[in-house]
Amino acid sequence: MDSGARAATWRRSAVENRSASQQAAAKAVTSVRAGSSPPMISHSHTVPLLSPAAAAGGDGDEEQRRRRRVLSKDGRSNVMMAHVSGRRALYLRDLWTTFLDMRWRYKFFLFCATFAGTWFLFGLLWYLLAATHGDLADLTAASEHTPCVTEVRTLTGAFLFSLESQTTIGYGSRVITEECPAAIVLLIFQLVVTMVMEIFITGTFLAKVARPKKRGETVKFSRHAVVSTQEGRPCLMVRVANMRKSLLLGCQVTGKLLQTWPSEEGAALRLDQRNVSFRVDTSSDSPFLIIPLTFYHVIDDGSPLRAWAAQGQKCTPADFELLVILSATVEPTSATCQVRTSYLPDEILWGYEFPPVMSLSTSGAYVANFAFFDKVAKAKRQPADAEKTPRPERRRDGGAPSLRISNV
Template sequence: MVKTHRKKISVRRLVNPDGNFNVVRKGVSRFDWDDLYHALLTLSWVKLFAVVGAGYIITNVLFALMYLAAGNGIENMREGNFFDAFFFSVQTMATIGYGAMYPKTLVANILVAIEALLGLLGVSVGSGLVFARFSLPKARVMFSRVAVVAPHNGIPTLMFRVANERQSWILEAEVNVNLVTSEITEEGQEMRRFYKLPLFRNQSSLFALTWTVMHPIHESSPLNGVTLEEMVEKEMEILITITGIDQTVSENIHAHYSYIPTEILWNHKFADILSKTRDGRRSVDYSCFHDAVALE
């Protein structure tokens, strides 16, 4: 058995193994205030907490400066002491109200009222963002690190494996496979073309364990007669999209993956991962999920 490993990822690939696009966007803003909600949802947890923390600190600093500028408007606050003003702002925004410091002038009371309102809005927005992040459905679909080309019923067939890593089912799962290639038009212009690859089976009513996706390379296939060298020259890439409904949350989920030419093994087949236990139940060995065997 030959255990396969992913080769170095090409910087020219369109989709990274994590499903994100490997595209550098130029001439367009990476941030839009009109799309702030979507931008915050797409941030990582670390960046999201960093943004929320920075906003919290900056807001309290600004209100602390306003309390200082308002003069002696806070009872028991040391005159001109920034830290007293800052922590009074924290207590006001969080509606803690220890009682040691409190506003005693009209200006201070107005600032407190404004900050209390902003604090309520901030808590509402922050709670909504965290809840939305937790409730956002995500697929846990594992793709084999390589695809293989081997005969199936006498027909050369492109194959790759997918597996549902959760215990729950993915209902009405559907997989779509496309070939992306570079072509030169009659005018000499280079273009990226997408060709849909028909599959033996592209739907599964109950996707619970593993699924070997197969594309027959017959006469009408875009891969018919294509060599590895030609795939590299034309920067071909196999794009995969899987969609379905998560049984637990009843929400649509999706997963993306791609294979570049160096990740396609010719004249190989996947190692068998299905077996039976002593009591007759089916068993799946995921430790061999990515293994491939060279054909004799």
């Protein structure tokens, strides 16, 4: 069977699975009465409805689905670099970044191995110096021979002297004498080399601990994106929350739509990137992320999602991935922080909306209930097809049309 026939079979099976999932979703979700709060649907309830193919295929299909992401849900790259000539040499030229990207277990191993290796290496040099100077011979108390380093007659003694010198312990039994200028030069060389090494390794440890990547882990994206109607237009919405008391300054949320296209031969893939703009309420510049906010993208004529949304619930599972990127400045350290996540087509829920998470306590304080953060509810009104959606009227001042949605 050629690649075209396989693709047609896959699309036909995907449409059937999607229709079955929609019927199951319609039965599982109760209708919303006017004036009542929308029903909550937990993530455990939505997964079987949105991924029937994965549920039928078992763990193998789920693993394949995870691997075909360009970006994982926690923002890590899934792209594998193959057949890169001279990769090790390139990494060695940029030791600082290589050490920062290294995993902690490898960093601790390299830390211990580096210090133990330098102790042993300079111990060998001290042992060779003692052997050259004739300090290893059994000397009587009446001998007039003055060694380079006292009490260094074995390799073990040389190793201990190297360790004591490098760590500035200095127990007192092993001492450099004025008889051997080469020993003084070797001691200076050892201290300079090990000092530079300690500064480099300590710096990488501190830089890795202070990386804004850890601050980004306290920024939470909703597990699903939703599409619902706002002011008569379909909007794709993503919920974002800052889990810390310290603020993120100058927040910017952008999106990238990645879509793969097979080549004519069917072997290679071309990855196209298109910009997806996000805003919150009527502002698109630096939202104040002190409470969980809902960022939305209007699916209009200029949206890269227009062709996908025009088919509505009858659309086939397109092969694309939506990347959502939040860039901000960490308030305590002024470091730039970037948080990323991605959404596959079956993680974008058509006709759902986010329930409110903000409320007032009895004492009058604002409370963000994260028990509802990842939950969704069936929208009261299904999104209209993008092709049938009327174009928004322009304001008289020539600006963009005003659109306001709830942030919480």
